Amino acid sequence: MNFIETRGNDGEHPLEVTFSSAILAPIASFGGIYVPETLPELGLDFLQDHVNSNYKTLARAVLTAFGIDIDAAVIDDALSLYDEFDDVTNPVPLSKVKDDLYVSELYHGPTRAFKDMALQPFGVVLSALAQQRNENYLIMAATSGDTGPAALETFKNRDNVQVACLYPDGGTSDVQRLQMVTEDAENLKVIGIHGDFDDAQNALKRLLGSAPFKAKLKEKNIHLSAANSVNFGRIIFQLIYHIFSYLELVRSHAISLGDKVYLDVPSGNFGNALGGYYAMKMGLPVEKILIASNKNNVLTQLIKHGQYDLRKMSVISTSSPAMDILKSSNVERILFDMFGAERTKELMADLDNDNHYELSAEELIQLQAVFAADFCEDDEGKQYIKDTFSAGYLMDPHTATCFKAYDTCRDKPLITIAYSTAEWTKFSPTIANALTGEQDTNDIDALKSIAKEADIAIPAIISDLFDKEIAQKTIIDKQDIEKEILAFL
């Protein structure tokens, strides 16, 4: 299967590219992003055949249906990383929280957040492609907390790939920072900068678009790429767990094959929700996808009112920081799928020029046939954490936003799968505050207090971080980033 562009094509670049090119060079000619030309149809027979498949078998079958140009041996290598998750037999456990509410836990990988679900296998695939082509890649990432650790972890010591990861010094949690600065490998460079996440992100964008920087890399025989969430190499791995969680419900007799469910997704850049959308288009019986946001509620406004409006918005810091996003990149793929390339180009141009676009009434009806949305304020989220804990389930502030959408967005009493995107260990001060009222606790004290309150152990993978040696000590001004990266290469 080949890939085409969401905003059409300029006629000078290839009209379609292979999966491997879409991964290695994710920038399309009209500034759009790559989407599969068609989606494979799976249907109920496929689901029936895989009711009892384990995660890797199902994943292999879904990837095969896409017909991507990756060797089976590489795919097997990539999927074998799921063996390192907490439960060798199942990377994505499902917990029943209410009679009609199940939580699919996407955080059982090495960095304790859902980014591992896609980045773990993605790292193997990208490195294998680079080796096959005899090319070297610099992967750049700017992170506010979860992408950085997951990208470092997946590319650590892999051949033909080096990573430069920018984070705002003081702008991440202690756990997130330690996950990055304790990574010790020759092909990884972690750079703290004086500034906030926007400074890190802007520095990244500047370098990705800088001709002189690329020329200097070329002298060293290095290609430039980015580990951002629009890369289809990440999206493809985010389809699988939606299907797997549905089949878990069938296996446990909570539903019968063919019954519709709600998917309830805490959303930022919309990669997770897009995976659910594609799964639905491929035949997964889904009633609707509920899009949960925090106070940065552009997605709620879009889905309720058909307006993507950034004119009066600026990013607000919330207690679910991985969702503090206003330009939700993967929405473009939904626009393309529903309204076509020409209309997508028009809408995205409106957004670029006016910070705003508006769907027609018919388009909005089409969008609302698939999605419903609501947002959750920090205080409401804390209440959900506290109440849900009292009922026996501990969750993080991102997951909590789904509980609001579960309460407000469903119009049928169908079983709902909510996605948990981070372990409690990653956002412990907020959770400790919700459970005990304590304020301004640092991570280690918050971890201890939750562990005591919930009578659980702090996972060693997290507690060990506090004793590990700091391997990455670079903290610099943003104008020195380029020099620092070139010196590292």
Ligand SMILES: *Cc1c(COP(=O)(O)O)cnc(C)c1O
């Ligand atoms: C990245 C992330 C999200 C948002 O996921 P998208 O695919 O960008 O919508 C939600 N929660 C956590 C903890 C994350 O790390």
